[in-house]
Amino acid sequence: MSIKIKSITGPPSPEELSNRLEKVRKLMKQQELDYYISFNPVNIYYLTNFAFYVHERPFILIIEKDQLPKMLIPRLEKGHFESRARCELDFVVYYEFPARPGDNWYDYYQKQIRSNGKVGIESELPIGIVNKTPGEIIVSDIIDEARIIKTDYEIGRIYHACRVVNKGHKVLLKRCRPKVLEFALYKEVTDAMTSKIVQDIPNANFRATETTGAVWPPSISHDPHLIPHIFAPMEEGGPHVSIVSARVDGYGVEIERSFFLGHVPEKTVRPFEVMFEARALAYSMLKPGIIMSNVDKAVRNFITEKGYGDYIIHRTGHGLGITGHEAPFLAEGYDRILEKNMVISVEPGVYIPGLGGFRHSDTVLITETGYQKFTKAPEALEDLTIPV
Amino acid sequence: MSIKIKSITGPPSPEELSNRLEKVRKLMKQQELDYYISFNPVNIYYLTNFAFYVHERPFILIIEKDQLPKMLIPRLEKGHFESRARCELDFVVYYEFPARPGDNWYDYYQKQIRSNGKVGIESELPIGIVNKTPGEIIVSDIIDEARIIKTDYEIGRIYHACRVVNKGHKVLLKRCRPKVLEFALYKEVTDAMTSKIVQDIPNANFRATETTGAVWPPSISHDPHLIPHIFAPMEEGGPHVSIVSARVDGYGVEIERSFFLGHVPEKTVRPFEVMFEARALAYSMLKPGIIMSNVDKAVRNFITEKGYGDYIIHRTGHGLGITGHEAPFLAEGYDRILEKNMVISVEPGVYIPGLGGFRHSDTVLITETGYQKFTKAPEALEDLTIPV
Numbered sequence: 180m181s182i183k184i185k186s187i188t189g190p191p192s193p194e195e196l197s198n199r200l201e202k203v204r205k206l207m208k209q210q211e212l213d214y215y216i217s218f219n220p221v222n223i224y225y226l227t228n229f230a231f232y233v234h235e236r237p238f239i240l241i242i243e244k245d246q247l248p249k250m251l252i253p254r255l256e257k258g259h260f261e262s263r264a265r266c267e268l269d270f271v272v273y274y275e276f277p278a279r280p281g282d283n284w285y286d287y288y289q290k291q292i293r294s295n296g297k298v299g300i301e302s303e304l305p306i307g308i309v310n311k312t313p314g315e316i317i318v319s320d321i322i323d324e325a326r327i328i329k330t331d332y333e334i335g336r337i338y339h340a341c342r343v344v345n346k347g348h349k350v351l352l353k354r355c356r357p358k359v360l361e362f363a364l365y366k367e368v369t370d371a372m373t374s375k376i377v378q379d380i381p382n383a384n385f386r387a388t389e390t391t392g393a394v395w396p397p398s399i400s401h402d403p404h405l406i407p408h409i410f411a412p413m414e415e416g417g418p419h420v421s422i423v424s425a426r427v428d429g430y431g432v433e434i435e436r437s438f439f440l441g442h443v444p445e446k447t448v449r450p451f452e453v454m455f456e457a458r459a460l461a462y463s464m465l466k467p468g469i470i471m472s473n474v475d476k477a478v479r480n481f482i483t484e485k486g487y488g489d490y491i492i493h494r495t496g497h498g499l500g501i502t503g504h505e506a507p508f509l510a511e512g513y514d515r516i517l518e519k520n521m522v523i524s525v526e527p528g529v530y531i532p533g534l535g536g537f538r539h540s541d542t543v544l545i546t547e548t549g550y551q552k553f554t555k556a557p558e559a560l561e562d563l564t565i566p567v
Numbered sequence: 568m569s570i571k572i573k574s575i576t577g578p579p580s581p582e583e584l585s586n587r588l589e590k591v592r593k594l595m596k597q598q599e600l601d602y603y604i605s606f607n608p609v610n611i612y613y614l615t616n617f618a619f620y621v622h623e624r625p626f627i628l629i630i631e632k633d634q635l636p637k638m639l640i641p642r643l644e645k646g647h648f649e650s651r652a653r654c655e656l657d658f659v660v661y662y663e664f665p666a667r668p669g670d671n672w673y674d675y676y677q678k679q680i681r682s683n684g685k686v687g688i689e690s691e692l693p694i695g696i697v698n699k700t701p702g703e704i705i706v707s708d709i710i711d712e713a714r715i716i717k718t719d720y721e722i723g724r725i726y727h728a729c730r731v732v733n734k735g736h737k738v739l740l741k742r743c744r745p746k747v748l749e750f751a752l753y754k755e756v757t758d759a760m761t762s763k764i765v766q767d768i769p770n771a772n773f774r775a776t777e778t779t780g781a782v783w784p785p786s787i788s789h790d791p792h793l794i795p796h797i798f799a800p801m802e803e804g805g806p807h808v809s810i811v812s813a814r815v816d817g818y819g820v821e822i823e824r825s826f827f828l829g830h831v832p833e834k835t836v837r838p839f840e841v842m843f844e845a846r847a848l849a850y851s852m853l854k855p856g857i858i859m860s861n862v863d864k865a866v867r868n869f870i871t872e873k874g875y876g877d878y879i880i881h882r883t884g885h886g887l888g889i890t891g892h893e894a895p896f897l898a899e900g901y902d903r904i905l906e907k908n909m910v911i912s913v914e915p916g917v918y919i920p921g922l923g924g925f926r927h928s929d930t931v932l933i934t935e936t937g938y939q940k941f942t943k944a945p946e947a948l949e950d951l952t953i954p955v
Contacts, residue, residue, distance in 0.1 A: 235892065235893070254881075255791065255881050256792050259790070259794060262794075277882075277899070277900040277901040278900045279900045301694075302695030303695060305690060305692065305693060306688065306706055307690030310706065362765060377750060403643065404644050404647045406651075409765055409769070409770075410765075493642075493663055497623075504623065508664075510664075510665045510666070512666045
């Protein structure tokens, strides 16, 4: 049963951001932390709406129990920060990196934290910053944890981002014909998505936006992380495997398909069917309460029973949100329970050298009673066999 | 005196990479390290020619004294790694993240390092990986150190990358007219650069390639790290400030100019001249042997004497190489000596709210006797006043 989702394109309200901060503060309280330090640009974006990339001038968010969060930033970035941030906070501004002795970022940073404080940090925090951090250090990824269950606002943004990749994938299937070059497809697909993004979100933040549209032609589709040559030609037959992904003004999604141009080589029919059925099995298990690793196990067992166990080379799915790749995971060893308002990819794959790759991926919301697929493209073999 | 530089577009030879590794090994020996651990994708690229971005599946390069380096990678990336790496090494392959107990990346990682070993790590290494690293840990950025002095091969690649941004900047000045939108300029400039890149390097690695072309129109050019609105129109007058930068198949460079459309507002003439003279002063000091912070100090003193000291908001320059922003720095607090075969930007700036930003930046090689500018575009006020 499909629920009605509202597509959202506007920036988060201050209330949305303060609710996210409250989730983090609640986790801080549970772990009796006096401070939490965030350096991961994605986590800082989640709490502030400010996007940046990490370079030699550090940006650090300092969340103190019962106080307004503080943002440590270089002088040069203050205007930029203020133009994008949508939450209330104090600034700690340092001049430049490098700087004169006594005037470096860490001189300012260390003054913000009591040496007897209990300080939570991300497991991604670089050791160079950990070593400058006063207090008792506790590694605990509480912002990553807060991000796992999406708010209604996030779901609306992810839904919109899926419309963008749906459009990109439609263009891809329309343009992909034998002899068309990878580079031409990439340009057409990403241009189409970029046009939609700037039309829908004229003030989109391009620090938090990127688009990819590519096809793994049959000769390399068995190796899903190989990067296709930019002048690789599309081929007659298949399986080709498409990847259309985007981070749309801060929200990351993907859609992927195995498809054929002109004809379906006989030997590829069965592995396609096995992937297709494995995928149906995964979907049939998706609802709140199931242990996520069990979905992966069931998929593996099914594919193995069908004789293709040696050709499984990755987990069944991963989370998406303000990135296109994050917790939670449909994977062995990830024994957390699936919950309402998680967003995940579902993409069991079979990869046979000499034959090709068989994988569909969609961006999927977990609902109260099951799931809702946000991405849309043909799925069945006959619908993915394109006449040429 | 200009020296003849050969533009290089091919991938590094195995010898080039083994020479780089030798530089690192020499520093390991000086510091009596048994191992060096690299996680920074830029440093791994430097030593292997394999480019990737950091996500939840770690990639770790383990360099052991007197042994072939080992690359810890997820199963899914082995083919990709082999398609790009140009050096000899051993693999340590883990299956997936997350994984079953006993089969996680760190189970494999920890077996590679003796617990009584002395282990050098990058200051950027995430604490979550530091905490899984056996041995006595020493934070020491020796690959970053090795990268500071460029090899002849790197210089040839950087020279080629500068040709790409020179072309982009030429297109930018040709197309930039009042009322033209930011987005249109961005597309034309980046398309021109991308076309040149794929023409010159048909096998370019797009994981290590990106292009930017943007203009800060006069209303925001005083704030150089603000991101212009994608539909911002160019304006009559100035100063506009251009940024054209690229990472061309692994080599990052930039060119930037303050320029005017149609006319030069009277009040902007003096700050332009002050910037222009400060820049000439910086160049006049560039040769091996000078302390880098002294260049920054001289520039600051000069601009301050001219009455614009309050409008300096950043250092005079930064290094470039396999990234567009790295050590060494022309900055206060950076008291290292300038050396032959460093590559730096020279970009003293003056930023006056209500009036605009005044900054030229070029990518510059330090030579035996002085310097050589690799980027080329008009520099003088009259040449940067474009008739409309």
